[in-house]
Amino acid sequence: MMSQEQNDLLTRVGPGTGAGSVLRLYWQPAALSDELMSARPVVPVRLLGEDLVLFRDNEGALGLIGRHCPHRGADLCYGRREDNGLRCPFHGWHFDRTGQCVEQPGEPEGSRMHENIRAVSYPVVEKNGIVFAYMGPGDPPPFPALDCFAAPDSHVFAFKGLWECNWLQAMEVGIDPAHASFLHRFLQDEDPSEGYGKQFRDKAGNTEMPMTQLLREYPRPDIRVEETDFGLRLISLRHMKDGRSHVRVTNQIFPEAICIPMSNEMTITQWHVPVDDETCYWYSMFTSFGKPVNKTLMREQRMKEHRLPDYAPLKNKRNNYGYNPDEQESLTYTGMGLDINVHDQWAVESMGRIQDRTDEHLGRTDVAIMKNRRKLLAAIKSVKEGDLSTLPMRGDAPEVEAVRGPVSIDAMGPTDAWEDLWPQADRTRRAACEWPAAL
DSSP: OOOHHHHHHHHOOSTTOHHHHHHTTSOEEEEEGGGGOSSSOEEEEEETTEEEEEEEOTTSOEEEEESBOTTTOOBGGGOEEETTEEEOTTTOOEEETTSBEEEOTTSOTTOOGGGGOBOOBOOEEEETTEEEEOOSSSSOOOOOEEHHHHSOGGGEEEEEEEESSOHHHHHHGGGOGGGGGTTTOBSSOOOGGGOTTOTTOSBSTTSSSBHHHHHHHOOOOEEEEEEOSSEEEEEEEEEOTTSEEEEEEEEEETTTEEEEESSSSEEEEEEEEEEETTEEEEEEEEEESSSOOOHHHHHHHHHTSBOTTTOOBSSSGGGGGGOOHHHHHHTBSSSSOSOHHHHHHHHHHTTOSSOOGGGOOOOGGGHHHHHHHHHHHHHHHHHHTTOOTTSTTOSOHHHHHTOEEOOOEEEEEEGGGHHHHHHHHHHHHHHTOSSOOOO
16 A cells, blocks of 8 residues: 555646656657648647647648647637648637747737747657657656667557556556456467467467467466666566466566567557546557567557547447446457457546556565556656756666667477576577568
8 A cells, every 4th residue: 555645646747747757858759740631730739638730741841739729728720721830710829839929920920929929849759650748847868779660661550548546556567467467368269370460369488379278278377576777677487387488578668668578579568648637648669579560450459449649549438448247248248349448447447547556455466566666656756856867767778779679579489498498589589580680
């Protein structure tokens, strides 16, 4: 259990808050590139409790500025996209992508008032289908050479989804290896060869056993957690009766991302990004170590479960997440369909908008959750004291850019050789990769 003060410190993200100050020191996913694929590439963005507008100017460059005009607060999402900026329809004030007001056509001739008017603005960078923003003080940190950034665009697919809960409980479900044997339990196994683009539908390692069968039959993983340059590495061991063990390696990338295996061919790097204190988006990059990603199929699969323009899931608390008691008896542990995103969504939203951690009881399988909370509390303390040297990936640029991977893989082999099993499986996969994936 933790105190209410600690819970607030870890969850609140507005300007000046503890967790918010830490998150602002890292690049944050702000939008999908797909959202700007229109004749008028201007989209509203609410990020870390701030209302912004993202746009691509006439030259194709990106800008992210305050949503409300500094004149009298009109909504710049309806601004006229012209002259490499946005012009407010209310009085014609014009802002470039840095937020600088460059013209006030209604003011007296020769007025230089505009030179002193600037909207809030943040640097933005586009990476393999996601636009990232830096909202913190000083220069932004470099990007680490994660697989999702190192792979070519052809081998990465990006998507997002809206969850109606705080960012931390959303992220914590991804560093909880034990839940997969229950929350994502399938009572019937599908053909793994038909599971492209779906989580836990592949075979377990190099065997013929479906992952769903493995998770169902071995529900008590031995969980090891290691400190790394990027955050935490989680190793989950499921020891089988025949002398073999299944090794699943997942990661927490500080402060709010995870990297996990989706299949033997793909990994998922997923950020849990606060819209505000009570809402978040998950942004995922699906990275292939095999063939180029079938982006059309991946998008079609996910658009069956989401609506536009806000990427909100069609199944939600207003329709009981599609819960079917008959299905719960015979097909899935939850009775909420075969999309595991819905299972996770129900789990984290059902805790309430902000989980009350003063009334929880953590067990042995929650070791990564406990370690991550301690890391976040320590980071909040360091930022408050003005010392960023202890924060993961906030050191010198060469050190950050040297962070690669991370290794995210499922492997199966002799129990007495499990420590060598997963690194070798990863090396084999990377050696056969079409793009330079070697670590």
